[in-house]
Amino acid sequence: MSDDISTIPDFSDLTCTNLMIRLKMLLKKAPEGSLVECIVRRDQRDTIDVPFSRTGYDVKIRKIDTNRFRVSLKKKNSREVS
Amino acid sequence: MSSHFFLFNESMNSERLGWVEQCLKFFFIKLHPENLLHSTKNRQAVFTLFLSGDALHSLHNPETLSLWEVILSLPCVTIVCDSQELALRGISVERLRMKNPDQVIIHNSLALNGRPSFWKDVMKLARQHEQPVPSLVGFLHLTSPYMNRSSAALLEGMNAALEIHASVDLYCYLDGVHVGHDGQKPTEFENIGEGLEAVFEKAAKRGLSCQMLACARCAAARGYSTWDDGKGTAISSCTIKPIKIRNLNEIIDQFRRNHIILSDNCASIQLKKEGMQATFSVLDRERSPPLTILITRHPYGTESAFGGLSLALAAAAHGVPTQVIFIEDGIYALTGTQIPDAGSPLFNMQEVIDAISGTDNLQLFCFTPSLQKRGMTKNQKLTGVLNISISEFGNLLFYSPNGVAANHQRVILF
Numbered sequence: 001m002s003d004d005i006s007t008i009p010d011f012s013d014l015t016c017t018n019l020m021i022r023l024k025m026l027l028k029k030a031p032e033g034s035l036v037e038c039i040v041r042r043d044q045r046d047t048i049d050v051p052f053s054r055t056g057y058d059v060k061i062r063k064i065d066t067n068r069f070r071v072s073l074k075k076k077n078s079r080e081v082s
Numbered sequence: 083m084s085s086h087f088f089l090f091n092e093s094m095n096s097e098r099l100g101w102v103e104q105c106l107k108f109f110f111i112k113l114h115p116e117n118l119l120h121s122t123k124n125r126q127a128v129f130t131l132f133l134s135g136d137a138l139h140s141l142h143n144p145e146t147l148s149l150w151e152v153i154l155s156l157p158c159v160t161i162v163c164d165s166q167e168l169a170l171r172g173i174s175v176e177r178l179r180m181k182n183p184d185q186v187i188i189h190n191s192l193a194l195n196g197r198p199s200f201w202k203d204v205m206k207l208a209r210q211h212e213q214p215v216p217s218l219v220g221f222l223h224l225t226s227p228y229m230n231r232s233s234a235a236l237l238e239g240m241n242a243a244l245e246i247h248a249s250v251d252l253y254c255y256l257d258g259v260h261v262g263h264d265g266q267k268p269t270e271f272e273n274i275g276e277g278l279e280a281v282f283e284k285a286a287k288r289g290l291s292c293q294m295l296a297c298a299r300c301a302a303a304r305g306y307s308t309w310d311d312g313k314g315t316a317i318s319s320c321t322i323k324p325i326k327i328r329n330l331n332e333i334i335d336q337f338r339r340n341h342i343i344l345s346d347n348c349a350s351i352q353l354k355k356e357g358m359q360a361t362f363s364v365l366d367r368e369r370s371p372p373l374t375i376l377i378t379r380h381p382y383g384t385e386s387a388f389g390g391l392s393l394a395l396a397a398a399a400h401g402v403p404t405q406v407i408f409i410e411d412g413i414y415a416l417t418g419t420q421i422p423d424a425g426s427p428l429f430n431m432q433e434v435i436d437a438i439s440g441t442d443n444l445q446l447f448c449f450t451p452s453l454q455k456r457g458m459t460k461n462q463k464l465t466g467v468l469n470i471s472i473s474e475f476g477n478l479l480f481y482s483p484n485g486v487a488a489n490h491q492r493v494i495l496f
Contacts, residue, residue, distance in 0.1 A: 015299040017330050017396045021429065024437035047331065051399055055442060 108476030134164035164200035201242035223258035262325035377412035390496030398444035439466020
C-alpha cells in the first residue's frame with residue numbers, strides 16, 4: 001500500500017449507490033489478490049464497510065482528513081472466506 | 083379476497099399487454115386452475131387492472147383490443163378505467179363493455195367533492211394490504227410535470243389517499259424531482275408545485291403524516307442541491323418547502339416498510355401463504371415487500387434503465403429482496419458489446435450489470451421473448467443475468483422469494 005494518495009481515485013463526489021457500482025466494477029476488473037483503493041467521505045465509508053466485509057472482501061479504512069477516508073478493498077481468497 | 087393489481091398510465095402496446103395476458107394465463111392455468119372450473123358471475127376480482135392516461139387507448143386500438151378480449155375471458159379479472167381520462171381522450175370502450183359489462187368499470191367512486199375519482203378506487207384496493215389504519219401509501223414519481231400528465235395523476239392519487247385517511251409519502255426520482263421546483267407558473271395546466279404544498283397542508287390539518295423526499299443524486303444533476311452537508315442531507319433554495327432532498331439510501335429505507343408504493347406503471351401482487359396473516363403493520367420492517375423492477379426502456383437514451391438498476395442495487399443493499407427483469411426495449415442493455423467513449427462519465431451499462439450480479443438480495447433476469455421479438459441475443463459475458471420465459475416470469479411474480487414473509491410484492495416499471 002503506497003503512502004502517496006495522489007494516485008488514488010477520489011470518489012467523494014459520488015452518491016453511495018454509484019460508489020458501490022464503481023467499486024464493484026473496479027473489483028471485477030482487478031487481478032486476483034490485488035488491492036482496490038479510493039478516497040471517500042465519512043457517510044460513504046459507512047456504506048462500504050459493512051456490505052463489502054460481509055460479502056468476502058477485506059476492508060481497510062484509514063482517516064486522512066476530517067471528512068476524507070482512504071478505503072482499501074481486497075477480495076479474500078476462498079479459504080479465508082470459508 | 084385476493085387483490086393483485088396492475089396500474090398502467092403510459093401507452094400500452096401489444097408487447098406489454100401480451101406479457102400481462104401471458105402472466106394472467108399462467109396464474110389461472112398453472113397456479114389456480116380451480117378458478118377456471120366454476121362460473122365467475124358472482125366472484126370478486128382476483129386481478130384488477132387500473133387504466134389511466136394513455137394506457138386507455140389500448141382499449142380501442144385494434145392491435146391491443148383482441149388481447150383485452152382474451153384477458154377479460156379469464157375469470158375474476160376486472161378493468162377499472164379512469165372515467166375522466168376516458169372522456170378527455172374521447173375513448174369509447176362500449177365494445178368491451180357490451181361483452182363484459184361486469185368486468186369493465188367506467189364509473190368511478192365519488193370523491194368527497196362529489197366528483198368521480200379513479201384514484202379513490204385505486205386507494206380502496208391499495209390500502210387493503212396493511213393494518214392497523216390509518217395506513218400509508220407511497221408514490222414513486224419518475225417524470226417531470228407539464229411534459230407528462232402523470233404529475234396531475236400524482237396529485238389526485240395523493241389527495242385520494244388523504245381522503246381515506248392514509249398518510250402519504252412521495253419519493254421523487256429521476257425527472258420526478260422537478261415536481262418540487264418552486265415558482266411553477268403553468269398557464270394551461272394545474273400547478274403541480276402548489277398542489278403538492280396543498281397536499282402537505284391538508285395532511286397536517288388531518289393529523290396525517292406527509293413526507294416528500296427527492297433523490298439527492300437526481301436533484302444535484304438537475305441543479306437543485308445548493309448545499310450538501312456530506313451526510314446525506316442537501317438543502318436547495320429552489321424547491322418548495324415540503325420537499326426534502328435526501329440520499330437515495332434514505333428513500334430506500336422507506337421501502338423497508340410494508341406499505342403500498344404506487345408509480346406510473348406498477349403492480350402489487352399478494353403473496354399470502356398458508357397460515358400467514360393477510361395484513362401486517364406498515365411499520366413492520368421485518369416484512370419488507372420484495373421488489374421487482376422491470377427495465378422496459380433502451381439504455382442510454384434516457385436515464386430510466388440506469389435509474390432502475392441503481393434503485394434495485396440500493397434496495398438490495400438495504401436488505402430488500404430485489405429482482406430486476408430486463409424486458410421489452412430494456413433487453414437492449416444486454417445485447418451487443420457496448421463501448422462508451424473512454425473519457426465519458428457515462429457508466430457502461432453492461433459493466434454495471436456484470437459487476438452487480440451476484441450482489442446479496444439481488445437477482446437479474448432477461449425475458450427471452452423480448453429478445454426473440456427483436457431478433458437479438460444476450461451478450462454471452464453477462465452470465466449473471468439468467469434467461470427466463472413466461473413461466474419463470476410468472477413464478478417470479480406470484481411466488482415469494484425464499485424466506486420472505488411479506489404479504490405483497492412491489493412491481494415497478496422503469
